[in-house]
Amino acid sequence: MTFSHSHSGAPTLRRSVTPVAWPPPRDSTGGRIGGMSKPTSIKTSEDVRDRLRVLAEERGTTITELLEELASRELTQAEREERAAEAARELGIEYSEQVRQAGQDAWAQIRAHQGGAAA
Structure with missing residues (x-):
């Protein structure tokens, strides 16, 4: 779920994003379905x-x-946005840009107090 601003400056909601199942399901041999079993490397x-x-x-x-x-x-950014919007709906709150920003600010404060990266 993403937000943009209309010509009037009011936030508008754009289409919802369908979350992707992760990890992808395995086939009967234990490998990833869809050819995802090919090994790769990560440099670190x-x-x-x-x-x-x-x-x-x-x-x-x-x-x-x-x-x-x-x-x-x-979670991806899209998954976090979708879950935040779902939580707002369950609480009967309109998921506005102000609500989104307040939520992000609250999580930044929580992470700061846990010793994690703020933002």
């Missing part, structure tokens, strides 16, 4: 690679499966 530092290895070993999994799990937990 040795320190990050070593940390991923330790984290995977501690969880009894592989680095690949660990990365899939981490990626599946993180």
